[in-house]
Amino acid sequence: MMVVPYRTGDSEYAVYVILGRDSLDRIADYDPAVIQLNKLSGPWQRLRLVEIVITWATEAEFKQIIELATANKPREALKLVTRGFRFRPDLGDYDGPPLSVKPDPGQTKQ
Secondary structure, eight states, X not given: OEEEEEEOSSSEXXXXXXXXXXXXXHXXXXXXXXXXXXXXXGGGGGSEEEEEEEEEOOXXXXXXXXXXXXXXXXXXXXXXXXXXXXXOGGGTOOOOSOOOSSOOTTSOOO
16 A cells, blocks of 8 residues: 655645555455554645545556656656546536444434
8 A cells, every 4th residue: 555645735635545456455354454644744734635535556556656756756656546537526426425424413313
């Protein structure tokens, strides 16, 4: 698993979580992947996290991602792993709000 923070604006950033076969195998065995955002240091602490993007890469693509990042081309690296993106909010595509496993604190019990 690779975690890549990427600045999306003056005061915002996104985190890209890139999973490989080994990560998916572990998750399938109910071994959760945990991302500790508090370990992002420097400017990331002053920015607002706006989204988390979860994607996939092969072993060969992981090598390409590292090469692109080392060459200071993070945008190209992220394009590689998001090339099949189908979510299109500009066309009205919307997955709806997150679902809570707990009742809304303002909601009365029935």
